[in-house]
Amino acid sequence: MTAAAAVAPRGLARFRPRTRRRELVLLVIVAVTLAVGGLSLGMTRTGTTTVEGGALLAIYVVALLIVHLAQSLAGRRTDQVLLPTVGMLGGIGLLLMIRLPQGLVTQQVGGLTLGLGQLQLVWLCIGLGIVGMLGIVVRSDAWLRMYKYTWAAAGIALLLLVFVLGVDQNGSRLTLVIGPFSGQPSELLKVILVVFLAGYLAEYRPLLATERTSIGPLSLPPLPYLLPMLAMVGLSAGVVIVQKDLGAALLFYAIFLVMLYIATGRAAWVALGIVLGAIASVGLYLAFPTVQERVSVWIDPFADPLGAGFQIVQALHAFARGGLFGVGLGAGLPEIAGRLPIPAVHTDFPLAAIGEELGLAGVLAVLALYLVVVERGLRIAASAADAFRALLAAGLALVVGLQAFVIAAGDLKLIPLTGITLPYVSYGGSSLLVNSVVVGLLLALSDRGIEPPPPPRTRGAIMRPLRGRRG
Amino acid sequence: MDPFVLALWAIRLALLGLLWLFLFGVARVLMRDVRRAAGEVGAELGRLVVVASPDGQPPVGAIFAVDAVTTLGRDLASTIVIPDAFASTEHAVITYRGRAWFIEDRGSTNGTYVNGSLIEGVVPLAVGDEVQVGRVRLRLDRGRR
Numbered sequence: 220m221t222a223a224a225a226v227a228p229r230g231l232a233r234f235r236p237r238t239r240r241r242e243l244v245l246l247v248i249v250a251v252t253l254a255v256g257g258l259s260l261g262m263t264r265t266g267t268t269t270v271e272g273g274a275l276l277a278i279y280v281v282a283l284l285i286v287h288l289a290q291s292l293a294g295r296r297t298d299q300v301l302l303p304t305v306g307m308l309g310g311i312g313l314l315l316m317i318r319l320p321q322g323l324v325t326q327q328v329g330g331l332t333l334g335l336g337q338l339q340l341v342w343l344c345i346g347l348g349i350v351g352m353l354g355i356v357v358r359s360d361a362w363l364r365m366y367k368y369t370w371a372a373a374g375i376a377l378l379l380l381v382f383v384l385g386v387d388q389n390g391s392r393l394t395l396v397i398g399p400f401s402g403q404p405s406e407l408l409k410v411i412l413v414v415f416l417a418g419y420l421a422e423y424r425p426l427l428a429t430e431r432t433s434i435g436p437l438s439l440p441p442l443p444y445l446l447p448m449l450a451m452v453g454l455s456a457g458v459v460i461v462q463k464d465l466g467a468a469l470l471f472y473a474i475f476l477v478m479l480y481i482a483t484g485r486a487a488w489v490a491l492g493i494v495l496g497a498i499a500s501v502g503l504y505l506a507f508p509t510v511q512e513r514v515s516v517w518i519d520p521f522a523d524p525l526g527a528g529f530q531i532v533q534a535l536h537a538f539a540r541g542g543l544f545g546v547g548l549g550a551g552l553p554e555i556a557g558r559l560p561i562p563a564v565h566t567d568f569p570l571a572a573i574g575e576e577l578g579l580a581g582v583l584a585v586l587a588l589y590l591v592v593v594e595r596g597l598r599i600a601a602s603a604a605d606a607f608r609a610l611l612a613a614g615l616a617l618v619v620g621l622q623a624f625v626i627a628a629g630d631l632k633l634i635p636l637t638g639i640t641l642p643y644v645s646y647g648g649s650s651l652l653v654n655s656v657v658v659g660l661l662l663a664l665s666d667r668g669i670e671p672p673p674p675p676r677t678r679g680a681i682m683r684p685l686r687g688r689r690g
Numbered sequence: 691m692d693p694f695v696l697a698l699w700a701i702r703l704a705l706l707g708l709l710w711l712f713l714f715g716v717a718r719v720l721m722r723d724v725r726r727a728a729g730e731v732g733a734e735l736g737r738l739v740v741v742a743s744p745d746g747q748p749p750v751g752a753i754f755a756v757d758a759v760t761t762l763g764r765d766l767a768s769t770i771v772i773p774d775a776f777a778s779t780e781h782a783v784i785t786y787r788g789r790a791w792f793i794e795d796r797g798s799t800n801g802t803y804v805n806g807s808l809i810e811g812v813v814p815l816a817v818g819d820e821v822q823v824g825r826v827r828l829r830l831d832r833g834r835r
Contacts (some may be wrong), residue, residue, distance in 0.1 A: 241719050245715055245716065248712045249712065251708060252705065252709060255701060259705050262698045262701060263698065299717055299719070300720070307709075544702070544703065545702070545706075547699075548702070548705070577709075578706070578708060580706045580710070582707075584706070591713070594720060596724065600729075631752060
């Protein structure tokens with residue numbers, strides 16, 4: 220007892236809960252919104268005053284509150300807007316998955332058969348667990364900062380593993396199956412790429428900003444320092460292109476340009492990068508029949524409305540049916556002749572479902588939520604203690620924003636459709652878990668109590684004392 | 691009209707309303723953050739930009755942050771040191787009171803000019819006005835917030 224009494228005060232001294240009032244207020248709004256959504260769905264479906272999927276929504280809200288409580292009890296001063304914002308997006312996704320036919324995706328776990336909504340809830344809860352854990356446990360960024368090349372190597376290895384052990388799905392080799400687990404490593408690779416680029420750019424930023432290679436009238440960044448990044452980006456994009464995952468390739472290249480711009484502040488290089496990217500796209504167009512098909516569908520989906528253009532045409536009709544305020548949750552167009560109008564509605568086209576059932580008001584709200592995530596990331600970056608953290612926070616937030624943009628624009632026929640997920644809304648374990656890692660890291664980076672970064676190290680600073688000792 | 695259908699429409703619009711209420715709540719938090727960041731280090735009430743300086747000291751184009759009380763003169767203890775031969779040790783003082791700027795001559799030998807006219811006593815100063823101390827002319831600009 221005496222030993223316990225001696226230990227207890229020390230333990231209590233470190234235990235300093237902090238209230239997170241803003242987060243709680245926003246989470247309460249999320250809970251009420253989801254309850255009203257469930258009620259709207261139930262009333263439309265059954266014609267009586269019932270809440271559809273009430274149990275699933277309740278479990279989700281409780282999970283959100285647990286993460287909130289855990290952060291309050293841990294006393295971390297992390298960002299209070301990110302969790303409710305991402306929680307709202309996840310909640311909208313969950314509502315959609317409850318609303319869609321449950322037989323779309325099923326999985327046997329033990330003796331239980333889990334439908335779409337239940338599976339999405341399981342992934343969301345695991346994702347929230349990751350968010351809470353990273354937000355509370357991570358107190359130092361050394362494990363990311365020190366091992367950038369290790370991370371890069373791990374990312375490449377992961378990609379090659381998909382090459383060897385991957386399984387073809389919908390004509391693209393994206394899915395890695397190991398025993399009972401399957402996942403899409405290109406999702407994880409985007410985070411690894413951001414970590415590598417942040418580490419590399421933070422170290423070589425002064426060189427990249429001052430020195431340059433001149434080729435004729437062009438003033439380029441110093442090539443020797445640009446090459447490792449180009450190699451990493453090229454390798455990642457190249458491998459996913461061979462796997463026909465064009466959305467991921469576009470995302471990787473865009474993230475590289477964005478982070479190069481953040482690190483050096485040179486718009487001319489971004490312009491050059493866009494030109495090079497455009498040339499590469501033309502090359503891809505000529506080399507791959509898949510790309511030609513995607514582009515021709517994008518230019519005129521109505522040329523083949525029942526074949527290649529089917530999904531896009533149906534999505535456009537769904538947006539049109541939705542109008543300003545939507546037809547209401549659950550009142551959208553049901554199956555036509557036993558199948559869904561948009562087959563990939565739960566992965567690639569959740570925005571079309573939102574557009575139909577919640578209307579323009581709902582779509583704009585969802586897009587605004589992504590904007591909030593990006594704004595938070597940039598604010599965390601602006602108040603970061605050093606270049607690595609700033610680049611990491613900005614890169615992580617922008618990777619989510621860019622991904623949302625690429626798929627939303629694809630759904631709306633603004634750019635050719637590429638099969639990537641709408642972060643936090645789409646069904647899919649890999650996407651949810653990886654994007655949860657992003658939020659968890661952003662939360663950890665936003666903490667003002669996080670361990671200070673190591674003092675900047677330059678080669679000169681390390682060499683000088685050695686020289687002094689010798690002389 | 692069927693009360694159930696009415697209730698359903700109310701619920702549907704309430705869902706959209708709540709989505710936007712959430713965004714409104716987020717926007718309020720964001721605004722507060724931006725305002726707090728504005729009050730942090732680096733914020734300044736106004737700034738003085740050197741427009742003309744015959745001796746090049748201070749150089750033309752130099753920018754000085756102007757606080758609530760800013761003294762100008764040759765004295766090294768002045769907020770803005772003006773090492774011009776025609777400036778006095780304690781030449782003038784610029785103050786920010788309430789929401790307006792004022793300037794006062796501190797009994798200098800050659801006087802202080804605002805937009806070319808000699809001032810007497812405390813004179814209000816507007817953003818964009820040019821102040822002349824000795825032979826150095828400075829323009830008052832809005833601060834970076």
